[in-house]
Amino acid sequence: MRVLIGVDGSEGSIEAVRQASRLVSPARDRIALYYAPPKVAVRSDRPLPQDAVDESRRALFQSVFAHAEALLPEPLRAGVEHIVGEQNPRRGLRIAADQWRADLIVVGAHGASTLGQTLLGSVARSLVYDTVTPVLIARGKKVPRADDTYRVVMAVEDVPTLSSATKLLEELSFPETTRGRVVHVIEPLFGAEIPAWLEEKARSARDDELTHAWVEGYDAEKRAKEAQMLQYSKTLPTALATLPPLVVEGLPAKKLLEIAASDDIDLIILGTRGLSIAERFFIGSTTEKILTHAPCSLLVMHYGAKP
Secondary structure (H helix, E strand, O other), rough: EEEEOOOOOOHHHHHHHHHHHHHOOOOOEEEEEOOOOOOOOOOOOOOHHHHHHHHHHHHHHHHHHHHHHHHOOOHHHHOHHHHEEOOOOOHHHHHHHHHHHHEEEEOOOOOEEEHHHHHHHHHHHHHHHHHHOOOEOOOOOOOOOOOEEEEEEEOOOHHHOHHHHHHHHHHHHOOOOOEEEEEEOOOOOOOOOHHHHHHHHHHHHOOOOHHHHHHHHHHHOOOOOOOOEEEEOOOHHHHHHHOEEEEOOOHHHHHHHHHHOOOOOOOOEEEEEOOOOOOHHHOOOOHHHHHHHOOOEEEEEEEEEOO
């Protein structure tokens, strides 16, 4: 597997290197570090010699690459490639991923600031919507966990579309301490979330034949989905099936964020279908909400992406 890590010396990129290290194998995987040095701004009327500009940029990328490599475990440092970008990272990382034939791109949730803007924050969002290459967005834990478990949930919407994603998951080297499970969120019984007492009242309306038939059909669909998730989990790497599949009712983004918080999850694996250009800017999407509010890292994989 070929893993491209975007670095810039920030805490976000440090976390990207750390988390990528947990999921790759020195024996079979290759790593490349990508950095696009900022332009040198000179507040002077006197032009700066080009060789001085070049030397300044060289010092920047050499320092960033050396710092990132030092964070890698010793076995992973051999053979690390360096890619110096000449364009905005949002575009440059996509180009580098294509040219280097990356199987996975890793970036921090936030990176170095430029005029108060979180540079890699915009890069992470751009990559999710504008590339078909899987993207791992690394977020550090605010409160360290007492044990060394690595907790993962994989959100599954539609099993038949997951064949390409399953291949990537098989290539990842999950830690031995991984506790993973499949999660599927089904639409609420009434098409939207309602208070628990109101749903219970509707479910208990036995004199309403229509409501009774509706509830029975819905419960049967949920049982069928639980069986499907159980069968699918058997095809996944063992690390992602250490816990039984979970089928819950509600709004996908809300439920996944609740699970991530309550179970102290380290990584959410999320699949998103290919989006048209217009659809990529639909801010209300499940992907966008989780990307913005997830308390942990996020691995986004695209299924059947459209140009």
